[in-house]
Amino acid sequence: MPGETQGSSGSPPRAKPQAPAPFVLVVDDDPALASLIAAHLHQWGLRCREAHDEARLWESVEELAEPDLVLLDVFLGPADGSRLVAELVRRLPRTPVIMVTRSSDIEIAVRSMRSGARDYILKPIDFKRLERSVRDALDWRQLQRQLGAHQPTGSESPEGPRRDDPPATGDRVDEPPAEAGDGAMIGRSPPMRRVREVLERAAPTNVPVLLLGETGTGKELAARALHAASPRRDGPFVAVNASAVPHELIESELFGHEKGAFTGAAERRIGFCERADGGTLFLDEIGEMAADVQSKLLRFLQDHEVQRVGAAAARPVDVRVVAATNVDPQSQIRAGRLREDLYYRLRGVQLELPPLRQRGDDVVLLAEHFLARASRQAGRPGLRLSPAAVDALRASPWPGNVRQLENLIREAAILTRDATIDVDDLALETPAASASEYGASHSPGLALEEEQLDEEQRRERELIAAALGAGESPEAIAERLGKSRATLYRRLRAYGLKRQR
Structure with missing residues (x-):
């Protein structure tokens, strides 16, 4: 077909058929430059076709169905390259586009990249640089195929x-x-x-x-x-x-x-x-x-x-x-x-x-992973997390993400006196979002002063303190108050109360 070339391998025939070489569409209104680019693509073992105007560009897109790569001049006659890039990306979302431009047109090339082009090459063309850009673009193309129906990464x-x-x-x-x-x-x-x-x-x-x-x-x-x-x-x-x-x-x-x-x-x-x-x-x-x-x-x-x-x-x-x-x-x-x-x-x-707060029960898997390692390092094998501690880990907002979790578990493994790490052993901060439960002036992680409590909070504090003093477990208190264990532990921290050992 006129304007279409294919590299010859020169290698002996193989038992298994090989996938065809990638197909590159070269679009430039300078036929001499387009032919020169095509000759280099041929040397690199790639197939290609030339198009010298916008009409031939779209004809080639229709005939080829989906080329593996498009090399596009920023100015294709009267056409604006950035507009053509946007249309190519719309029609062929998994076909990379490389812009070819003069140094004076860098701003247009960057605008084209904003529209979806993968790269740009300056004239006069450095063909060593072009080959690297072509190989990288074809790698990206292959990656998109492997990701299949996924959104383009x-x-x-x-x-x-x-x-x-x-x-x-x-x-x-x-x-x-x-x-x-x-x-x-x-x-x-x-x-x-x-x-x-x-x-x-x-x-x-x-x-x-x-x-x-x-x-x-x-x-x-x-x-x-x-x-x-x-x-x-x-x-x-x-x-x-x-x-x-x-x-x-x-x-x-x-x-x-x-x-x-x-x-x-x-x-x-x-x-x-x-x-x-x-x-x-x-x-x-x-x-x-x-x-x-x-x-x-x-x-x-x-x-x-x-x-x-x-x-x-x-x-x-x-x-x-x-x-x-x-x-x-x-x-x-x-x-x-x-x-x-x-x-x-x-x-x-x-x-x-993703931030840790969006990873669901991954926080528990990570905590157990970090605890197993911290236990070995501290010479305290067999440390485990209590159910209440697990609940508290799930409820934390984790502003410091995985790094914060790792540091917290390491500290707890060193400082706890028991074989089971409980909520009191974890240096968890009260979530900022819960500050409104105790008053706007509350700083997360700090106990509220008596004058900061309203009447209802004072009664709740007294009830919890009395139950703890009587040896009642936080789990039982939470159930009696109709609250989750994680919420109760936030109350304990906010009210400055400690679980009785």
Whole structure:
């Protein structure tokens, strides 16, 4: 067919038929450039077709049904590339689009990425860079196919994934890999099943992953799990917390420097990006990086090269990047703290880790996991949680998420005198939402003063205190008052009362 080419493998025939090579639609109103791009795609073993105007673009889309990738010029004659991208994404939601643009059209290219393009390539074209972008886009395409009927991962809502179906691995609690450390991937809840499934699907690819979630939800552990399940598992995993590195050092820490590059550079330093060669680079709190460092990070993601400060030339590196933030990236973009083009470059797959309060009985599984380990470390095997303690754990809002739970269980395992950890042994805060039960001036976790109590609260306090003094159990008191055990324990803390031993 005119305008359509296919790479020849040159390899001997195999017993099993191979899947056809990916099909790329090249759309550019410059026939010479389109043919040059097609020739390179042919060399890379890909099939392709050229289209030189908008009409031929839509004809090709209809004829091909669903190409694996579209390379689209920002200006296709009079057509606006960002409008065409939006229409392509609407018609072909699982087909990635790469924009081809002049450097003077960067703003339009970024607008196109906002409309759904996966990447953009500057003219004159660096074909080495184009090949990397094409391979990454095809990886993303394959990931979408594997996820099947799921919502496209790159455009998940800020509220997080909605799918409730279990993963193909079956209904079980997956212990985290050794590299993951402390169990944040444990859980049977639908949100955690979805997290594990997406990580499993994304692991074999080189697509960048952007992890969202509150502090303490386990973003680094998810990144380590992704690395451990990937072909890069034997390579280094390098974690960088941008908020913990002083601004004046972040560039040198990321990219390294040569001896004498600046005052105090007494020796050569290999940066984090270079140390991660052959493995995974985890960048936490990306919104904390200065604008100039974000610009250099963007160039690193585009070129896969590192130039140390003071070096004459760049060095190629093979790194998979996983980034994370605990702040909504769109709000960071609006505030000018995060480059929009960097965000789209990092958001190959976007995954939100659920807060612990949305994970149901996962809190109990995690607590038991942490308690078993803390018991061993404290030399106190056999520690267990009382039913009331379990209820209190379920009722807590967990503002610090998994990290808070782990610290709380460790502390209780060390300090409790009994073999059973009860509610009084847990340093649980009273949920802020329950403060209205005791008065607006109540600070969660602090006992109310006598003058802060109204008449009804005073009577309730006296009744509970008398029942405790008579040796009645909190469970029996809760039943008599018609309240849950978790509510009663919040009352005990608010009223400054202690269970009698």
